[in-house]
Each structure stands twice: as structure tokens, then as C-alpha cells.
Amino acid sequence: MHEGLAVKGKLQIRMHTVNPMCVRCESATKITIHCLLHCHESKTAWTLADLPLMTHHLEPWRWWLWLLEQLNGVGNAKTQITLAAILTWQIWKMRNLKVFEGKALSPHEVVSISRSMATEFLSSSH
Numbered sequence: 039m040h041e042g043l044a045v046k047g048k049l050q051i052r053m054h055t056v057n058p059m060c061v062r063c064e065s066a067t068k069i070t071i072h073c074l075l076h077c078h079e080s081k082t083a084w085t086l087a088d089l090p091l092m093t094h095h096l097e098p099w100r101w102w103l104w105l106l107e108q109l110n111g112v113g114n115a116k117t118q119i120t121l122a123a124i125l126t127w128q129i130w131k132m133r134n135l136k137v138f139e140g141k142a143l144s145p146h147e148v149v150s151i152s153r154s155m156a157t158e159f160l161s162s163s164h
């Protein structure tokens with residue numbers, strides 16, 4: 039019980055110190071979709087990965103459906119969808135690394151990591 043309260047207190051302290059705005063450009067609108075797609079470094083990552091970049095604003099789950107629609111029917115759809123899923127995860131990790139540890143990864147690094155993870159995943163899932 040005591041430990042539970044202590045953890046809650048730490049979480050509250052932590053939540054108060056986490057800036058709800060984007061740490062990269064200080065935009066505060068629709069933070070999740072902003073971090074994943076519209077922040078400058080995220081846009082660069084999607085472009086480098088040669089994946090469709092949504093320029094209008096949708097809720098995250100609608101965006102994912104939109105993305106699947108764009109990739110549906112392309113020759114390498116499975117590869118591209120896998121890369122998109124991993125890239126989304128890695129962009130979020132890149133954001134968290136900056137928020138919680140003050141470390142920065144470049145979009146090139148994020149795409150490179152995502153590409154090797156996608157290749158590894160696809161070669162192990164046959």
C-alpha cells in the first residue's frame with residue numbers, strides 16, 4: 039500500500055513535469071498525430087522511408103486506415119505496411135527518447151533502424 043502511494047506520487051510528479059506540447063517544435067495541437075506525422079522530423083522520416091504522408095488531420099486510428107488504403111494493391115504492400123507499422127513505433131520511441139532522456143535520433147537513423155527491423159521481421163515470418 040505504502041509503495042503503491044509512493045509510485046502514484048512519483049507518477050504525478052512525472053506527469054506535471056512532462057510538457058504536453060511537442061518537445062521538438064512546441065506545437066500543442068493533436069499531440070499524438072502531430073508527433074507521429076506532422077512534426078518536421080517525422081515528416082522527413084516518412085519521406086525518407088518513401089511511405090505515403092497524410093497532410094490532412096485525422097484521428098490516429100483513421101489515419102492508419104487511410105494509410106492501409108494507400109498501400110493496398112501496391113506491389114510490395116506487405117513490406118510497406120510492415121515498414122509503416124515499425125516506423126510509427128520508432129518515431130514514437132524517438133519522441134520518448136527526447137522527452138525522457140534528452141537524446142536525439144535523426145530521421146535517417148530512425149528510418150534505417152525501421153528498415154532493418156522490417157527486413158528482419160519479414161524474413162523471420164515466412
Ligand SMILES: [Zn+2]
Pocket residue numbers: 060061062063064065072073076077078
Ligand atoms: Zn512538433
